Amino acid sequence: MRDAKVTLHDVAKQAGCSLATASRVMNDNQTVGGEVRERVVKAAIALGYVPNGSARALRSTQTRLVGAVIPTVDHAIYASMINALQGRLGERKISLILSTSMYDPDLELQQVRQLIERGVEAVVLVGAQHKAQTLDLLDQHRVPYVQTYTARASGTGVAVGFDNEGAGRAAARFLLELGHRRLAMIAGITQDNDRAKDRVTGFLAELAAQGLDPAAMPLREAPYSVVAGAAAMRDILAQGGRPTAVFCASDTLAAGAIKHCTAAGIDVPGAISVLGFDNLEIAELTTPELTTFEVPARDMGRLAADYITASPTQRLHMRGTELPIRLAVRGSTGAAP
Amino acid sequence: MRDAKVTLHDVAKQAGCSLATASRVMNDNQTVGGEVRERVVKAAIALGYVPNGSARALRSTQTRLVGAVIPTVDHAIYASMINALQGRLGERKISLILSTSMYDPDLELQQVRQLIERGVEAVVLVGAQHKAQTLDLLDQHRVPYVQTYTARASGTGVAVGFDNEGAGRAAARFLLELGHRRLAMIAGITQDNDRAKDRVTGFLAELAAQGLDPAAMPLREAPYSVVAGAAAMRDILAQGGRPTAVFCASDTLAAGAIKHCTAAGIDVPGAISVLGFDNLEIAELTTPELTTFEVPARDMGRLAADYITASPTQRLHMRGTELPIRLAVRGSTGAAP
């Protein structure tokens, strides 16, 4: 087996040229003779040369590394974004360092610091709510960052996402227009989560605007999972004054809500309409299928990558990309009974 | 704002000590005086010093970087593994570079090469089937690799996973014991995918062992998605000689199969039993709920991380971790009609 540590020096020696020339060949620098270039390429292949990224980065201050800090990969909505982001970056030979914060801002700060140590050239975050220290650190090291799943950027960041508050209002409007008056909401955990918070705010604001009392509305927070959604639904029903429509801040929560209703013999949407959020694959698996907002996860990943790979001047024309979210109407919602 | 490029040199100057001493402090080297140590720490914080990972890596040949190449993040089963892997590695201050191959071995090779350039200290792959060149490259650079979702390692790698062929056989046995004789299978795309292939092999082998004709069994391959599962189910039914039980190589396929049956007015499990694979969250969302094999995705991620962070000597005691997979029996399977 060929030796493990073949350096550019070895390649140059084998090709009978200088280190500098070999380097030029590896970097597609045009100022090198065709004949020499060929010898270098051949030598590199023969020796199994692989450039040393650390050395290259150290010398050129170009790491071709991008970092992402997301709450978890275990939610399809984030996984989708990451998949698109990585795919797009990979096309441009940029590697993605992925880390998860588990919705913990302190952990996020730590991860961001680590990413900066690694020399990432940009960072992708989720949401606009972060520790001031986190954004300061990024600024201090001139590392641009894009905030996804939100339309309003904080700090010097750029947002690639959608309007969560607007979505909350749209949800309320949709249900109100179906004639519902006794509404409820199963939200995500709003602590340290501006997206979850904004959806609640928007939903309540619209109720108030239409003359209903937001304070009277049953509201539960639950982690994004089917079982938590079912439990929250149970709680809301146990509370009395049964709602005729429930807005769930994620499809997993909605799936749990429907599941509980079905188990409890409550007809969906006959007795209760259930509205979801995300439009995951599971939205078409529930019975009835889920009416839900389609979140452009893939687009966000793709656009974040585009922003990152754009030149600084190009970036100026890209400030704040707000994506539309459309409602996918299926069977889980209907007119108020 | 403080300057972006603060080097250890600056810290040392500010603390009034030598570069070496400052370096010792940053690396928790004990041989440094308490008073000086404090000055260095204070200076580092004051200046907002962040070590340069590239320089550190170049000098110490320790990158604390691990790479993973998976088919896609868009399948919950891989996302789960990655989530656990990253979490565990993160605890040990190791960063994860994630890339996706889209089931393409050539792309995988390219990604692995890129990871080696980055100086990753280990690589996590999926499955045991890879280009010889890929594994050679890893060996050549002394980069250990672990193969997940499989129990048999190839090359010099280590497997952290389960026996796909055994699972296929277990699936057949389970259905046969329920009295089914006309079986069918919806497999994943087997090209370049040993896990998918092994499940088919095992399933067919067991049929043959029990005196049935494997060649006569309806078999469809489909990408892992609900719609593809539904389409495959349609095809199988259209083929005539309707089976009484269908083994699907993933829960998404199974969900699609059930969905199609329901739409076609075929009772599950009354007329047809459907058996899944993965035990994703969606397994409890279908109607009826899915009987399926539980794949230890989280465990694989965790164990892969443990293997990677183990010392070379410890690793010798860890060769080949085969995980058991258990069957979660729910409502989608029943006795043959």
Next chain:
DNA sequence: TTGTAGGCGTTATCAC
């Protein structure tokens, strides 16, 4: 306990 100095593999700036 602390300082000095050499070098990790590469790229960039000079000369030639």
Next chain:
DNA sequence: GTGATAACGCCTACAA
């Protein structure tokens, strides 16, 4: 067009 040579920021013998 090509070749020396000096950094890049850090770690680590070796000295003191």
